[in-house]
Amino acid sequence: MPATAISRRRALLLGGALAVGAATAGAATAGVGRSMGLRASGLSAPPLRTDPVRMAMHLHACFSEDTGSMHAHLDQAERAGVDVVWWxxxxxxxxxxxxxxxxxxxxxxxxxxxxxxxxTAAESGPVEAAAGTFVDDPHSPAEPGRALRLTARGPAAGWGQLQFEGTAWNSTYSTSIAATTIELDVLAETLGPNAELVVEVLSSYRPATGTRPAGQYTLQYRVGDATGRFTEQSGLLGVVGTRAVRGWQRLRLRPADDMAALWPDLVAGDASLYRFRIAVRARRGATASAVVDRLRFLRRRREGQQALDLQAELMAAYAGRYPGIRQQQGAELSLVRHVNRFGGTPFLPDYPDGPPIKDESLEAAMAMVDLVHDHEGLASHNHPLGGAYRQPRDLGRMLVETGNLGADLLEVGCGADVDALAEAYDVAARNGLYVTATGVTDDHDGDDWLGRTPRWVTTVWPAGDAEPELIDALGAGRAWFSDMAGWSGAMDIYAAGQPAMGGVLVTAQAQVPLTVWAYDLPADSTLELITGEADFAGSAVPEPAITVERIPSSNVRRGRVDLDFAPGAGRYLRAVVRDSAEHVVGFSNPTWMFPGPPPGGIPPTRRL
Structure with missing residues (x-):
């Protein structure tokens, strides 16, 4: 990513660190455990090894079931100061x-x-004698069975419309329009300049482009008298006109080609087939009547690597438009408890033929995590609070028993209550489960990142800004997450002057000097220091053992708090930032300390 983006972020964070002053105590304590001895320091900033990289880690665009587009998300990422987006x-x-x-x-x-x-039928505008009837005759000569006749008489002024919207189980027609052809057989009975058959594709939301406002784009194929391509509704509705003929005619619609012709300044394939509708509309007292049959969705380039290549082509088309944002190709593996894959060799599972039915078993999810690891990637356990694990302690028990499904990351910041997920996370941390806590939006729309919740972004301290270095930082827990509208500062934990967030230290020292960094805290906010016992209590005790010390932001000077931390028989420390309304706006990963080697050992990426 460009040096200007990095240097801008570094200046922001260091500027914030110099604007606040050295830590003093003044803390209120809650929970169980021990109080920490806090001490002042005159240092102004840590010896930063690199610049932080801010990442949106869970995004859905044109290939998913809602109205998102890469275009919309990239626009929002640019506005929010995000460096990396993971598709x-x-x-x-x-x-x-x-x-x-x-x-x-x-x-x-x-x-x-x-x-x-x-x-599902619906009427709009004044319409009379509207009827949708499934008839035995006529029907397409290429399709046995019945067909749908649509009839409606329009008003004297304006258009009246009868519409049928299709809904597929599990949204199983909604994906990108790229490399897609839609076929529909049509028999025009009474169509002309005042009576039309309309085939409509509701597509993706996009930011303001050219002279067009931000909004959702729609394609309409109108069969009647007019021909050609044109736009309406401030340029957001694209129309393709086709002349009606006598007898059956087959429409072959290629939405991506038509989008490219109507809006040449857009990346045409970056558009969803969000909704599909068929309608007749009429005006000036005319009656529109048509019979439709044999609807087909013909998709190419969707097998394995071809689908990844198709997505990569769309990513490449935006590289020059958004040079300050790095795009990374991940995936949400969704026919098990949802697991995201990051880094390694991109792949898509080879599912057996049949409908996309989710296997909710823990075994299936753990096998999917193994598959991610086989491809040398990191696996994330996504939005984990739900289903059989709606209560934090039930989830905490499962995390301990399955090792977080074997996954490397856990979405602690997601659509669920972050404090409830933090409780489950503390159960895992108590048992030496060295898993990186991340925060995500899981956004399927891309229309307003800052105006909706959740608004979590995950930021890492990597050794560099290439994908392997981002993955290394995530795997090592050198990360925190924050509310992008609530706080733009940064977090870190240092042990004896060295970066330690996410790490595990074995030490014979009775006390270890720690520094918790929290730059540019919001006004009237609170920095919480959470100490947890790491006593490997097991899944039979699915509850945290923590102490919370609260420090007003006015007492956090120079962006740091120094303390003497006693590892005891095994403890960890993490930090949380709460705004003036007590909402979590920042969440660090922990640092663990033990007097001797902990049970199960220490992963090499975590060893300090």
């Missing part, structure tokens, strides 16, 4: 695995085992 599309959606390919118009619902396609 973590649902793997089966990227591949269109088990996706709906055919709709036969046999009725309002078709399909088996509740994995149905369903049509």
């Amino acid at each position: 973590t599309e649902h793997d089966f959606r990227l591949q269109a695995h088990g996706y709906r390919e055919a709709v036969r118009f046999d009725g309002l619902s078709e399909g088996t085992d509740e994995r149905e396609w369903t049509w």
Whole structure:
């Protein structure tokens, strides 16, 4: 990433460190454990080895089931000062695995085992004699069975419309329009200049571009009298006109090609097939009537590496537009308890044929984590509080029993209550589970990062800014997460003058000098220092054993707190920043200390 972005962030953080002053105590204590001896220091900033790198680690764009686009997320990342975005599309959606390919118009619902396609009718504008009827005849000569006849009479002024919107079980048509053709057989009964058949693709949200405002883009294919391509509604509605003919005609719609022609300043494939609709509309008292049949979704380049290459092409198309943001190709492995993969060799699982049904078992998730490790990547246990593990202690027990599913990272900052997840995380930390706590948005829209919750970003202290160095920092716990609208400072923990956040120290010393760095704290905020016993109590005691010391931001000077930390029989320390309303806006990873080698040993990446 450009040196200007790095130097800007370094100046911001160091400027904040110099604006606040040396730590004094004044702390309130809660929980169990011990109080820490805090002492003042005159140093102004740590010996930074590198610049921090701010990352949005869980993003869904055009390949997922909502209205997100890479374009929208990159625009938001630029506004929020994020250095790296990780694209973590649902793997089966990227591949269109088990996706709906055919709709036969046999009725309002078709399909088996509740994995149905369903049509929902709606009217807009004044419309009369509106009817959607599934008929035995006529039907497409290429499709046996029934077809759908749509009829509506329009008002004297304006358009009236009867619309049928398709819904697929598990959103199994929603993915990128790239390399996609939609076929629909159409019989025009009464169509013309005042009566049209409309095939509509609701697509992705994008930021303001050219003279067009920010908003959701839509493609409409209108069959009637007009031909050609044009835009309406401030440029956000693209129209492709096709002349109706006598007899059955097959529409072959290539949305990405039409988007490229209508909006040449956009990356056309970076657009979702969010919703699919068929309608008739009429005006000036005319009646529109048409029969539709044989709907097909034909997708190319969705097998394994081809899907990853397709995504990489879209990423490359934005590299020049957003040179200050590094894009990384991850994935959310979603047919198990959700697991993100980061780094290593990119891959997508080879799922068996059939519908995309999630296996909720812990064994399936652990096998997926093993697969990530086989490809030399890091695995994240995503949004873990839920299902059978809705209570923090139930989750904490599971984390201890499964070693966090074997995963390297845990989403502590996500859509669930961060304090509840912190409780489960402390259960894991108590048992020597050296897992990196991260914070994410899991954003599927990209329209307003700062205006919605959650707003977590994860920042690392890497040895450099290449992907392997980012992965090394994540795996070593050299990371904290923060609310990007609530606090733009930085965190770290030093032991005896050396970086120690995320690390494990074995020491014979009765006390070890620690420094907790928290730059540029918000006004009237509180820095919490959490000491936890690391006594390996096991899953039979799924509760934290912690002490919390609260330090008002006015007493945190020069961005640091110094303390003498007693490892005892085994302890860890982490830090939290709370704003004036007591909301968590910053969360560090811990430093663990033991008087001797802990049970199970220490991973090489964590050893201090």
